[in-house]
Amino acid sequence: MTRRVTGKVVTPTGVVRQGCVEIADGRITAVAEYPSVRDGHWIVPGFVDMHTHGGGGHTFTTGDPESARQAAEFHLGHGTTTLLASLVSSPFALMRDATAAFRPLVESGVLAGIHFEGPYLSADRCGAQNPEFLRDPSVEELTELIEAGAGAVRMVTVAPERAGATEAIELLVANGVVAAIGHTDATWAQTRAAVAAGASVGTHLFNGMRPLHHREPGPVVALLEAPSVVCELVADGVHLHDGMLGFAASVAGPERAALITDAMAAAGMPDGDYELGGQAVTVADGVARLSRGGAIAGSTLTMDAALRHAVGAGVALPDAVRMAATTPARALGLGDRVGALRAGLRADLVVLDDDLNVVRVMRAGDWVE
Structure with a gap:
């Protein structure tokens, strides 16, 4: 019919x-x-959200499958029909257990895969990532996770300046896993080397990255200029000034810019106290920050709100739709399906x-x- x-x-x-x-x-x-x-x-x-930690009072970061199911259902109500469950930096035991717990949700289609945002990140650019768990990339850990996930592990964010990063990126790409660059203090040259090794996504561009400088362009410029890299953008008016959002979208173009939420459990919930990766988070006026230190701790964004914000910032609707669906789907290798x-x-x-x-x-x- x-x-x-x-x-x-x-x-x-x-x-x-x-x-x-x-x-x-x-x-x-x-x-x-x-x-x-x-x-x-x-x-x-x-919408295809390639970077979200939770929503509706539920989180992906603890590896609890029922909480993951509820978070996915919350975002589905806001138009996100495909999403990755993003975890934050954590001990390997939690990463392993979450992979096993989420694999059935991936196989049944509730989730499109797992994204490990860390723990292989820069201590200097960790943002709201728990510094206690940061470490150099481990080929052994990644191999075990890839094998345990049997296709469930879809993306891993790495800081290219950490020891072993190139080997980790090559391993990921060889196994069909997207290697992303983020939470990094890498130089322009180090970032370009990571892209040459196969990294193809810039994790929330600008945020958690060495800033631009006219004598050291850093990772932002290297990612924006790489034709093989899709750059994530958090369009909430907090992570990025609208002028910078428009600039990045125009430089990368809708075929290389992807809207994400980077949402945490507080998305769709009242202001108050929450938790992310073992750290206390306070949400005030819809903005999530670490209770100690004040670093931005994800967002309370949904993809429909991100689309509205991008259009309000001057991105043409057809381009914003590509950034919210077509481009992230292709970045994840799902463009032939969704x-x-x-x-x-x-x-x-x-x-x-x-x-x-x-x-x-x-x-x-x-x-x-």
Whole structure:
């Protein structure tokens, strides 16, 4: 049985203003003109969040599968139909146990994979990462995690200046895992070497990185100029000034800039006290910071809010949609399955009103309650 969703359809090549998405057996069968449509809602692909630590009062960072399931359900309600469960720096035992606990959720499609944001990060640029757990990359640890995950481990963030980083990046890439660069004090040359080794994502560009300098461009410039690297951007007005968001988006282009939430458990929850990676976090006016020291500790963002913010900052809607869905899907190696309104892909879509608020969400051809 074929179903139709009509409205202003945002495709990878532009907007079909009088459009129709046809769906059968959980997949998109066609995107076409539908002349009888008049001023319908926006129809965009389901969002792909490649970096989120939790939401709705639930977290991925403890490795608890039920908490992970609830966090994914919260973000699904905000249009995120594909996401990675991002952990923060932690002891290896927790990483191993979380991999085993989340593997069934990946196999069942609740999660698209696991992202280890650390512990192989810079102590000087650790941000809200727990410095107690930071260490040099370990090929032995990564090998065990990759084998235990059997495809569940999708991305690992590494600081390229740490001893053993190049070997770790090469191991990850050889096993089909995305190697990301982040929380780093690396030089421009060290970052370029990591990209040459196969790193293909910049973890929340600018945040947790050596800043730009005219005599030492550092990692930001190296990542922005690398044609093989997708740069994550947290569009919440806190992590990045809107001017810097627009600058990075224009330099990388929508095909290399990806919106992420970097959300923690407090997303969708009241201000108050929370926890992230064993550290106390205080949320005030929707901004999460470490209770001691005041470093930004993730966000309370959702992908629909990130899309609205990016558009409000001057990013054209079709470009912002690519940044929220198509580009991150491709960065994760999922572009042949999700991330766009195109025939053959899974029928994941979000219906938005003219203010870009979520009206309805569809995943695999079924409307989400």
